[in-house]
Amino acid sequence: MFTKSARLWLGLIAAASLLSLASSCSPKTETPGGDEGSTSTAPPASKGDEGTISGKISFTGAAPEAKKIDTSADAACASKNPNLVIEDWVVKDGKLANTFVYIKDGTIDGAKKIGDYTWPTPSAAVVLDQNGCHYKPHVLGVVVNQSISITNSDPTQHNIHFLATNVNPDWNQSQVNGAPALSHKLAHAEVMAPVKCNQHPWMKSYVGVMKHPFFAVSAEDGSFTIKGVPPGKYTVVAWHEGGVKGTEKTMEVTVTAKGAATADFAFGATAALSGQPSSLPMMPALEVPMGMKH
Numbered sequence: 640m641f642t643k644s645a646r647l648w649l650g651l652i653a654a655a656s657l658l659s660l661a662s663s664c665s666p667k668t669e670t671p672g673g674d675e676g677s678t679s680t681a682p683p684a685s686k687g688d689e690g691t692i693s694g695k696i697s698f699t700g701a702a703p704e705a706k707k708i709d710t711s712a713d714a715a716c717a718s719k720n721p722n723l724v725i726e727d728w729v730v731k732d733g734k735l736a737n738t739f740v741y742i743k744d745g746t747i748d749g750a751k752k753i754g755d756y757t758w759p760t761p762s763a764a765v766v767l768d769q770n771g772c773h774y775k776p777h778v779l780g781v782v783v784n785q786s787i788s789i790t791n792s793d794p795t796q797h798n799i800h801f802l803a804t805n806v807n808p809d810w811n812q813s814q815v816n817g818a819p820a821l822s823h824k825l826a827h828a829e830v831m832a833p834v835k836c837n838q839h840p841w842m843k844s845y846v847g848v849m850k851h852p853f854f855a856v857s858a859e860d861g862s863f864t865i866k867g868v869p870p871g872k873y874t875v876v877a878w879h880e881g882g883v884k885g886t887e888k889t890m891e892v893t894v895t896a897k898g899a900a901t902a903d904f905a906f907g908a909t910a911a912l913s914g915q916p917s918s919l920p921m922m923p924a925l926e927v928p929m930g931m932k933h
């Protein structure tokens with residue numbers, strides 16, 4: 640059957656695969672908003688003095704053209720949503736939608752760093768709908784382990800694919816038209832978990848997974864509000880797709896008791912130009928076996 644050296648090689652290959660499996664079971668976490676793990680401290684009790692962080696996301700310069708998507712590969716998509724356009728940059732009157740804004744770090748007044756607490760996971764699911772052969776919403780946020788209810792509102796089959804990163808694992812499910820909702824949870828904080836449809840290559844979505852509930856997504860008028868923020872000093876980040884792993888803007892924000900802090904961010908033509916509309920960011924990490932990265 641096998642020569643002695645072939646047997647040796649087979650053994651080595653098996654050992655290497657086991658090693659890489661073992662290391663991929665404990666994914667390296669990049670801790671946006673802190674990460675789960677070391678502590679399980681409940682956050683300080685509410686004093687009823689929480690404030691808000693709100694603002695507008697602007698796009699400076701000429702808005703990138705919203706390119707039309709060729710949906711001819713699926714007649715159901717073409718007839719339901721004939722004017723489907725790429726959603727990489729949704730700009731209206733100089734304001735930018737689909738920006739994920741979150742507290743990355745910071746300290747609650749009289750308490751610890753926000754990432755040192757384990758915030759409760761909301762029991763309500765967040766809905767990610769496949770509707771008109773695109774995702775609604777295009778960008779969404781969840782708390783670690785919060786259910787995402789994936790619905791198919793189209794007269795065609797979709798295949799939702801949460802791409803593996805070095806934070807969260809691969810998850811890939813097809814869903815025929817009329818099928819019940821699927822449910823998925825992400826166990827690790829991540830900015831952003833990329834989602835695509837294996838059936839319709841233009842379909843993309845991004846899910847921000849936070850250890851805490853202090854995040855929001857900018858609406859079509861660029862506005863966002865993060866509610867229920869305990870008074871403190873925070874680093875607030877606005878993330879928008881484009882570039883290799885998206886583009887982030889950072890701001891230091893102080894929230895006073897019952898205060899309304901403002902955090903306006905601006906993205907511009909430079910970030911748009913570095914975007915890669917035809918491919919998903921964060922893909923390069925996929926091909927490298929975990930064992931080789933340490």
Ligand SMILES: [Cu+2]
Nearest residue numbers: 797836838839
């Ligand atoms: Cu699809």
